[in-house]
Amino acid sequence: MIELRDLRAFVTLGETLHFRRAAERLHLTQSALSKQIQRLEEDFGGPLFERSPSATRLTRLGRALLPEATTLVEGANRLSRRAKAAAQGLVGSLRIGFGVTTKTIAPLAISRFRQLRPDVQISLHEMSTRHQYQAMIDGTLDVGFCRLPAPAGWPTLTAQQDSLLALIPESYPADITPEALVQYPLVTIDRTRAPAFYDHLINFFAQRGLDIASLQTVNAFTSAQALAAAGVGWAIVPGSFGPGGEGVRAIDFADERARWQVGLVRPPGEADALVSLFWEMVADVVAEKP
Structure with missing residues (x-):
């Protein structure tokens, strides 16, 4: 099975065509880099590089595979960056429920949240309190503005x-x-x-x-x-x-x-970064109310 780290080594060496510089960029020893390339060559069924005392060159097989390997590595890098951003609450999606009687404080909090996290996709769902609780149980809603009291164990913020x-x-x-x-x-x-x-x-x-x-x-x-x-x-x-x-x-x-009372409610358990940030935003709006 081809490993991402081996593909990353192949792409880096294919870009530099220099074992020492590629190893330094990957924070590896040249010996470790050579072993990764050898594993790939075994998987691909042929040599990827021609190595001589004066130069390192891609073989025909190496030239054929490098573009797609580069695409895979760049995609993995983007995925990793997005995962880190999502964990920090910088990107992702937030699904917010509200009822027909809870349209005063929610719009202000959502507007501020959009300004702070413009890359987060917000979806709004108008539904009754009962349906909001069920949607949060089903995992189709992250947080909701509901009539209180909430079920036992559900975190609430009176709004x-x-x-x-x-x-x-x-x-x-x-x-x-x-x-x-x-x-x-x-x-x-x-x-x-x-x-x-x-x-x-x-x-x-x-x-x-x-x-x-x-x-x-x-x-x-x-x-x-x-x-x-x-x-x-x-x-x-x-x-x-x-x-x-x-x-x-x-x-x-x-x-x-x-x-x-109307409050912001979320399911029990640890809240993710986006829910926590929105929770803080609503708390700030509530604190500003006269």
């Missing part, structure tokens, strides 16, 4: 607090209470799009003993906001979604049961 926020059409009474709101049609995101958010909403009203008279679901929080602005019904969105824009006014429920 932000979020809450249920009501967007009320301007046509509704100014002093309307949650008890009165449930009599109007409610619009929110479909459970298939954000199961944890949807379940939290339903449980919250159940805990307060309030029955929602009419519930319409949509595929995006922007759609819920638009329907609220049009007066079709009132909407519930994450507080991180924002105040809602024209045509609505936002009401915070001022109830701890309406709040939850």
Whole structure:
């Protein structure tokens, strides 16, 4: 079996055509270099060099094989350099998950990471918290912005607090209470799009003993906001979604049961260099928040 070190010796000697200089470049003795060349000649079935007191020349076989051997050695060298760079977090890929309720802190951290590691390929995957955890278990996601708490043993970094926020059409009474709101049609995101958010909403009203008279679901929080602005019904969105824009006014429920934590999560075990660097980036962004 041909060894890479022997091919490297062949290429170096083929470039220098001088045993002493080639040996010095390879940090070998001339005797060790000769043995490597001899092993290759046995594998290839013929001499690669003609050696005389005055010169060293490639044989016909040596000239025929040198270009491809050079390509193989250069490819191995590139692979080695890339492996070292990947181990240092300079290149590679990072697969990041996020949910429909976690779009505030993630973009800033990702933008900074891209500036620091422009050669790293980042792929973003929008999915629910439950699907993010499964993807990390399956090895198709490296890190995710998920609703907390995480499963036991999973490293977490709390990134932000979020809450249920009501967007009320301007046509509704100014002093309307949650008890009165449930009599109007409610619009929110479909459970298939954000199961944890949807379940939290339903449980919250159940805990307060309030029955929602009419519930319409949509595929995006922007759609819920638009329907609220049009007066079709009132909407519930994450507080991180924002105040809602024209045509609505936002009401915070001022109830701890309406709040939850969002954090960066990764699978148990030692994190690789890219995940560790991104983790530090998110921690810096969180620390800067007022």
